[in-house]
Amino acid sequence: MKKKLINNPEQVVEEMIEGIVMATPDKLKKLDDYNIVVRKDKKEGKVALVSGGGSGHEPAHAGYVGAGMLDAAVAGDVFTSPTPDAVFEAIKAVDTGNGVLLVVKNYTGDIMNFEMAAEMAEAEGIEVDHVVVNDDVAVEDSLYTTGRRGVAGTIFVHKIAGAKAAAGADLAEVKATAEKVIDNVRTKGMALYPCRVPAADESTFSLAEDEIELGIGIHGEPGTERTELMEADQIVEELLNSVLEDLPYAEGDNVALMINGMGGTPLMELFLANRKANQMLQDKGIKIEKTFVGEYMTSLEMAGVSITLLKLDAELKELLAAATEIQIMK
Amino acid sequence: MKKKLINNPEQVVEEMIEGIVMATPDKLKKLDDYNIVVRKDKKEGKVALVSGGGSGHEPAHAGYVGAGMLDAAVAGDVFTSPTPDAVFEAIKAVDTGNGVLLVVKNYTGDIMNFEMAAEMAEAEGIEVDHVVVNDDVAVEDSLYTTGRRGVAGTIFVHKIAGAKAAAGADLAEVKATAEKVIDNVRTKGMALYPCRVPAADESTFSLAEDEIELGIGIHGEPGTERTELMEADQIVEELLNSVLEDLPYAEGDNVALMINGMGGTPLMELFLANRKANQMLQDKGIKIEKTFVGEYMTSLEMAGVSITLLKLDAELKELLAAATEIQIMK
Numbered sequence: 001m002k003k004k005l006i007n008n009p010e011q012v013v014e015e016m017i018e019g020i021v022m023a024t025p026d027k028l029k030k031l032d033d034y035n036i037v038v039r040k041d042k043k044e045g046k047v048a049l050v051s052g053g054g055s056g057h058e059p060a061h062a063g064y065v066g067a068g069m070l071d072a073a074v075a076g077d078v079f080t081s082p083t084p085d086a087v088f089e090a091i092k093a094v095d096t097g098n099g100v101l102l103v104v105k106n107y108t109g110d111i112m113n114f115e116m117a118a119e120m121a122e123a124e125g126i127e128v129d130h131v132v133v134n135d136d137v138a139v140e141d142s143l144y145t146t147g148r149r150g151v152a153g154t155i156f157v158h159k160i161a162g163a164k165a166a167a168g169a170d171l172a173e174v175k176a177t178a179e180k181v182i183d184n185v186r187t188k189g190m191a192l193y194p195c196r197v198p199a200a201d202e203s204t205f206s207l208a209e210d211e212i213e214l215g216i217g218i219h220g221e222p223g224t225e226r227t228e229l230m231e232a233d234q235i236v237e238e239l240l241n242s243v244l245e246d247l248p249y250a251e252g253d254n255v256a257l258m259i260n261g262m263g264g265t266p267l268m269e270l271f272l273a274n275r276k277a278n279q280m281l282q283d284k285g286i287k288i289e290k291t292f293v294g295e296y297m298t299s300l301e302m303a304g305v306s307i308t309l310l311k312l313d314a315e316l317k318e319l320l321a322a323a324t325e326i327q328i329m330k
Numbered sequence: 331m332k333k334k335l336i337n338n339p340e341q342v343v344e345e346m347i348e349g350i351v352m353a354t355p356d357k358l359k360k361l362d363d364y365n366i367v368v369r370k371d372k373k374e375g376k377v378a379l380v381s382g383g384g385s386g387h388e389p390a391h392a393g394y395v396g397a398g399m400l401d402a403a404v405a406g407d408v409f410t411s412p413t414p415d416a417v418f419e420a421i422k423a424v425d426t427g428n429g430v431l432l433v434v435k436n437y438t439g440d441i442m443n444f445e446m447a448a449e450m451a452e453a454e455g456i457e458v459d460h461v462v463v464n465d466d467v468a469v470e471d472s473l474y475t476t477g478r479r480g481v482a483g484t485i486f487v488h489k490i491a492g493a494k495a496a497a498g499a500d501l502a503e504v505k506a507t508a509e510k511v512i513d514n515v516r517t518k519g520m521a522l523y524p525c526r527v528p529a530a531d532e533s534t535f536s537l538a539e540d541e542i543e544l545g546i547g548i549h550g551e552p553g554t555e556r557t558e559l560m561e562a563d564q565i566v567e568e569l570l571n572s573v574l575e576d577l578p579y580a581e582g583d584n585v586a587l588m589i590n591g592m593g594g595t596p597l598m599e600l601f602l603a604n605r606k607a608n609q610m611l612q613d614k615g616i617k618i619e620k621t622f623v624g625e626y627m628t629s630l631e632m633a634g635v636s637i638t639l640l641k642l643d644a645e646l647k648e649l650l651a652a653a654t655e656i657q658i659m660k
Binding site for chain 1: 335336342345347348353386561598608621633
């Protein structure tokens with residue numbers, strides 16, 4: 001049983017959400033009785049953005065609540081969708097009469113519960129729409145999804161749709177921009193070591209000491225291939241080639257690159273992966289507009305990395321560069 | 331042998347430094363033939379700040395090179411001091427005739443090599459001074475030090491001395507401010523799991539599956555106590571009480587708080603630790619001016635946390651809040 005720095009596994013999400021809010025008490029608050037983080041200064045006169053999902057992916061999603069990104073994040077139990085009731089509370093808390101966009105990762109439970117919450121809100125006269133992020137190129141269907149999984153690319157949807165909403169766009173426009181991000185973002189990940197859910201006695205999967213898994217999901221769902229440990233450069237080639245092959249790329253294209261640690265990966269290894277990814281893109285004449293290296297969408301203490309590419313047009317480029325108070329997205 | 335996302339262990343530092351520079355190519359560059367990161371736009375007319383040390387503590391120190399913080403960071407091999415030659419190169423690269431301050435963590439090798447580099451620079455007419463950070467309250471002397479170790483508190487020295495230099499202070503003034511930070515910053519850490527140096531076959535130490543180590547150093551040097559795994563709140567109490575007892579604190583005091591992950595600790599656990607630390611400080615009437623939760627001074631993939639408190643007066647408070655382009659210190 002893997003050691004963790006926690007108290008009672010049953011309280012882990014609530015205590016974590018309290019800890020997140022305490023880190024920036026001037027900007028964030030927790031809704032009473034719910035594991036929901038909202039902005040303290042509710043922003044009137046704009047479309048509100050709500051995201052969320054199971055916990056264990058921190059900083060997703062509470063870490064992205066702030067000016068220029070999300071208005072609320074709903075945290076379910078670890079690797080478990082939040083309830084429709086909780087999502088409904090978040091919608092009510094942030095709605096200012098300009099409509100609410102839900103950013104949902106493509107997992108069956110999340111889709112069902114966010115859609116149910118949207119219906120509850122609509123029944124009360126709140127205008128709600130949603131987009132589904134499905135950026136993981138690894139598998140077509142998976143343990144918890146019909147279609148591709150939503151993973152680290154979701155953060156680009158938060159950032160860019162958040163900037164669009166902050167600029168005063170209406171709900172249909174914010175949704176269209178979010179969908180443009182989804183159409184242009186692709187991710188693939190791998191794991192060196194698994195993670196353990198706090199309430200469980202065992203890791204979510206196991207890998208031999210000379211084995212890695214390519215195409216793994218952010219809950220340890222099976223990937224495309226188990227293989228022998230390779231050099232970092234080979235691993236990055238495998239991941240980035242899968243990502244590149246999934247969209248048409250040409251010399252001169254602009255991209256944003258995210259080298260995402262899965263929770264237990266030291267920064268040294270992420271920077272090493274960034275080096276190879278940069279070299280590959282440079283060789284293809286693809287221009288990296290902005291690089292993000294760090295932990296953006298994790299799987300508890302899983303060790304591994306995912307690589308995300310977002311193909312940028314002029315609008316996406318401008319919105320990606322727009323102001324936000326979320327430090328790691330500046 | 332623990333799996334790592336690396337290529338050749340011999341090349342790991344150079345490849346990592348290349349990856350760091352590639353992440354912000356508009357702002358950083360690597361010096362040819364050295365694992366040294368410097369600002370691309372050399373800032374004329376101010377005192378230059380240089381830090382560094384063994385690698386494996388990322389983002390320290392290369393991640394702190396930028397406007398408002400360091401002018402150069404020198405990376406030694408993993409857990410190994412950089413050579414006097416390398417430090418000398420960094421000094422020469424950033425000196426603008428206004429003097430250079432070296433921020434050195436208190437390890438015997440670092441002190442010796444940075445002092446030797448300072449002598450080499452002075453022989454060439456460059457004005458150089460240095461400060462030694464020794465914030466770790468855990469042990470008086472240690473495996474690699476006479477006196478206390480320099481750990482995560484070093485980042486506050488970078489930030490505040492960096493802001494002082496950016497404001498146009500002279501070398502003596504920047505040094506005095508750096509020493510004020512050192513006088514007022516204290517840290518204590520703990521480990522749940524060890525790390526492994528890339529070139530080694532074994533972890534730097536080992537802990538049983540129900541055992542943790544309190545007061546451990548950032549290279550896995552022995553701490554104050556091995557004990558059974560406790561709840562997070564108890565661990566935070568142990569660490570923060572040691573830190574608080576080491577300086578006189580009174581109700582109404584202002585502090586900056588850093589909850590630092592050691593490399594393999596998921597954010598969930600860091601936020602949980604932040605919750606308890608906040609509660610303790612609130613109970614004592616100590617006001618937290620700013621909270622930093624994340625990875626600031628790591629030990630490769632070691633799992634664990636350190637807690638740093640910096641007691642703030644008006645000057646330190648203002649300099650801590652001053653502008654910097656280092657995202658995680660904003």
